[in-house]
Amino acid sequence: MLQLQYIRENQQRVIKALEKRNINATELIEKVVELDEIRRATQVELDNILGESNKISKEIGLLMKNGEKAKAELLKEKTVQLKEQSKNLTEKLNETTAELTEELYKIPNVPADNVPEGKNADDNLTVFVAGEVPTLHEGALPHWELAKKYDIIDFDLGAKITGAGFPVYKGKGAKLQRALISYFLDKNTEVGYREFQVPHLINEASGYGTGQLPDKEGQMYHCQVDDLYLIPTAEVPVTNLYRDVILQESELPICATGYTPCFRREAGSYGAHVRGLNRLHQFDKVEIVRIEHPEKSYEALDGMVEHVKTILNELKLPYRILRLCGGDMGFTSALTYDFEVFSTAQNRWLEISSVSNFETYQANRLKLRFKGKDGKTQLAHTLNGSSLALPRVIAGILENYQTPEGIVIPEVLRPYCGFDIID
Missing domain, CATH: 1.10.287 (Helix Hairpins)
Known part of the structure; x- marks a missing residue:
């Protein structure tokens, strides 16, 4: 706010x-x-x-x-x-x-000066591209066909249990999912992020604190009897750990990470671009959150971007980074970078991470302040990023690492998976 x-x-x-x-x-x-x-x-x-x-x-x-x-x-x-x-x-x-x-509450955050002008995703600015797009063998398949072929993700079974958008991971698919979560958390904690396990339900005050309410009320699952909401991302409960808190300047920066399932009601449209893991109602994500001194928050944002780049470089996935234009940026963000992995089998880019600086917008809602060395109290800056969202990372791995013999596991993940190939 x-x-x-x-x-x-x-x-x-x-x-x-x-x-x-x-x-x-x-x-x-x-x-x-x-x-x-x-x-x-x-x-x-x-x-x-x-x-x-x-x-x-x-x-x-x-x-x-x-x-x-x-x-x-x-x-x-x-x-x-x-x-x-x-x-x-x-x-x-x-x-x-x-x-x-x-x-x-109706006023969105003011975009930073370097946010490009534009109306939608077509106007986003590509600022970085890395990795080689592999040449796939003849008959290469999109990830939803690979999931069925190797019996590692079952979309029909998830639909039977709950509905569309709730996949069931099986066998090596479940192990790959667990391996990625552990790998992402390890990468985050290695560079100083403190790990938290947080509730998957939030109250209304928490939703207002980080800006999901009232802006995204229709996109969240609401448990009406208890007036609680299923979280859309770990950003919400992790950031709300510091709601109504006055920190000392010496405590900054605060760096937190956490894994949670994420729940989103958004149905989206139909077609290949939302098939399989491309858009889900429930998915897993590892999040990083920072609380920073206002004078250091953009330096911290650059550091978060570099951190996510390191992970993708180790996974050896082709990716690009976009600076979002004003028309495509989230309601609460002052500046956002999106990471997209290239899906070779689908021949399209898939968003896998957003890294954002909210400046004082969330902190003002949260009443999240710090006391400076001069004794004066001021609002902190909050930042968050996906590090990373799993479904499209898995889609990228399945499609880009497929061979006639099976799906090769990225080398960095093999110690976590316990196997080298899905066949």
């Missing part, structure tokens, strides 16, 4: 910046400023009345002490009027504050 003071002092700058997202925010920003002015004026009026009421109460006490009961009774009538005014103003203040908060 953008800070009110920043909006008040930079109205035109915010409006201009949000044009990168193809949003005309003039009316929304003006409404927020107007509501804030009403809120502040109401607060001043309420404070004055409360101050006057307190002053009169003291006078009443002195009058009663001096035996001037008649004068005291007259002042009591005045306090009754003030209490009624105070009650009305408090109701007005609460209503205005609630409406203001609701409007603030």
Whole structure:
């Protein structure tokens, strides 16, 4: 959530910046400023009345002490009027504050200066490409056919148990999944990320804290009886570990990682581009989260990008990195880099990671602050990234590593898998 003071002092700058997202925010920003002015004026009026009421109460006490009961009774009538005014103003203040908060939730984060302009994914900027696209043998198959051929992922069985988008991993497919999770976590902890195991359900406050609510409410599975949500990513519970926390500057940076299943209701469309592992309702992902000093967050973002590059280089998968344009960027992000693996059998790029800096947007919602060496308290910056999402990594491995004899396991994963080939 953008800070009110920043909006008040930079109205035109915010409006201009949000044009990168193809949003005309003039009316929304003006409404927020107007509501804030009403809120502040109401607060001043309420404070004055409360101050006057307190002053009169003291006078009443002195009058009663001096035996001037008649004068005291007259002042009591005045306090009754003030209490009624105070009650009305408090109701007005609460209503205005609630409406203001609701409007603030509608404003997305301001894109960083180096975010490209654009309307959709076609306008994203390719900033890095690595790896060689393998030449596959004649008759090479897409991953959903390979999964069936080698009996390692069963989409029909998952549909029987739950529905479409909930695959069942079997045999070496399950072991490959487990190997990737362990490998990703090891890579993250080796460079200083602390591992967490977190709940897979969150409350409403956690959803609002990281920006999934109210923006993505329809995309999350909601357990209505308990008013809890299945997590769309480990980012949400891990980042919320620090909700309503004031850190010391010496504690920064905080680097966390965690593995969780992820649940997303988004159904998507039909066709080959969403077949198999390309789009699921439940999938596994290892996440990295950082809480940083504002002056160091973009250096940290670059470090996260390099870290994910290291993993993909070790897996020897062809990949590219995109800097997302304003029209394709997430609601809460100030700058996002997407990683995509090339699926040779499908002849298309598959997104496998997003690495983002949210600056103070999430921290403002979370009330996540730190106390500097000067004793002043300020909002931290939050960042997160997939390191990595498993389904499309597995799709890339199955398709790019297939041979007539079977699917060769990337060398770096063999100690984790316990086998060299799926045949």
